[in-house]
Amino acid sequence: GAVVSQHPSRVICKSGTSVKIECRSLDFQATTMFWYRQFPKQSLMLMATSNEGSKATYEQGVEKDKFLINHASLTLSTLTVTSAHPEDSSFYICSARTGYSYEQYFGPGTRLTVT
Amino acid sequence: GEDVEQSLFLSVREGDSSVINCTYTDSSSTYLYWYKQEPGAGLQLLTYIFSNMDMKQDQRLTVLLNKKDKHLSLRIADTQTGDSAIYFCAESIGSNDYKLSFGAGTTVTVRA
Numbered sequence: 236g237a238v239v240s241q242h243p244s245r246v247i248c249k250s251g252t253s254v255k256i257e258c259r260s261l262d263f264q265a266t267t268m269f270w271y272r273q274f275p276k277q278s279l280m281l282m283a284t285s286n287e288g289s290k291a292t293y294e295q296g297v298e299k300d301k302f303l304i305n306h307a308s309l310t311l312s313t314l315t316v317t318s319a320h321p322e323d324s325s326f327y328i329c330s331a332r333t334g335y336s337y338e339q340y341f342g343p344g345t346r347l348t349v350t
Numbered sequence: 351g352e353d354v355e356q357s358l359f360l361s362v363r364e365g366d367s368s369v370i371n372c373t374y375t376d377s378s379s380t381y382l383y384w385y386k387q388e389p390g391a392g393l394q395l396l397t398y399i400f401s402n403m404d405m406k407q408d409q410r411l412t413v414l415l416n417k418k419d420k421h422l423s424l425r426i427a428d429t430q431t432g433d434s435a436i437y438f439c440a441e442s443i444g445s446n447d448y449k450l451s452f453g454a455g456t457t458v459t460v461r462a
Contacts, residue, residue, distance in 0.1 A: 239392065267448060269449075269450075271452075276358065276454065276455075277454050278354065278438070278451075278452040278453050278454045278455065279393075279438070279450075279452040280452075281449060281450065281451070284448075284449065328392065328393070330393075332448060337381060337442075337448060338395055339395075339448070339450065340392075341385075341392035341393040341394070342392050343390065343391055343392040344392060
């Protein structure tokens with residue numbers, strides 16, 4: 236149990252376009268989902284925390300208008316990278332937790348390349 | 351990420367013990383975690399330790415916590431080839447037990 240999926244696993248887009256990444260909890264209801272960004276050989280950087288039905292809380296330095304997060308249901312959160320630029324190229328990872336456990340379950344990540 | 355530090359690489363012979371070290375900065379962290387990431391896969395929680403504990407053992411895994419020095423270690427006994435992966439140390443941030451701060455990850459390579 237406790238499986239989190241992400242879609243797509245890889246995406247290449249042109250500079251200036253927008254890209255949507257989905258994060259789904261497959262067998263549990265996720266009251267909270269987290270979005271992370273990971274650069275090569277670096278740690279996961281928390282971008283934002285989203286609770287179902289409410290606005291996401293962004294970490295300092297993360298642009299809200301650039302990284303749009305929607306957590307419309309207990310099993311789905313989306314991250315939209317708007318007007319993507321090459322510097323947005325990265326590995327984006329989501330995680331989810333239920334309201335009953337401290338544990339976060341991680342998705343496999345999405346590799347975004349902006350050309 | 352800069353609040354949690356760990357060495358980037360570790361090479362160990364199959365059958366030997368692996369020790370991965372980590373230092374953290376937030377003294378109010380309630381939980382400290384070790385995650386494993388295999389190629390193309392998500393992070394898998396290996397084990398965790400409460401901040402009021404000194405040691406936790408779970409089968410081949412032993413976690414040691416020195417709260418005074420803010421030092422955490424993970425020992426893997428009888429390391430196998432399947433243990434080759436990236437290992438991340440993470441601390442819960444402040445009074446919020448659910449937000450995590452990760453280290454850069456230690457790539458463990460097990461050689462025959």
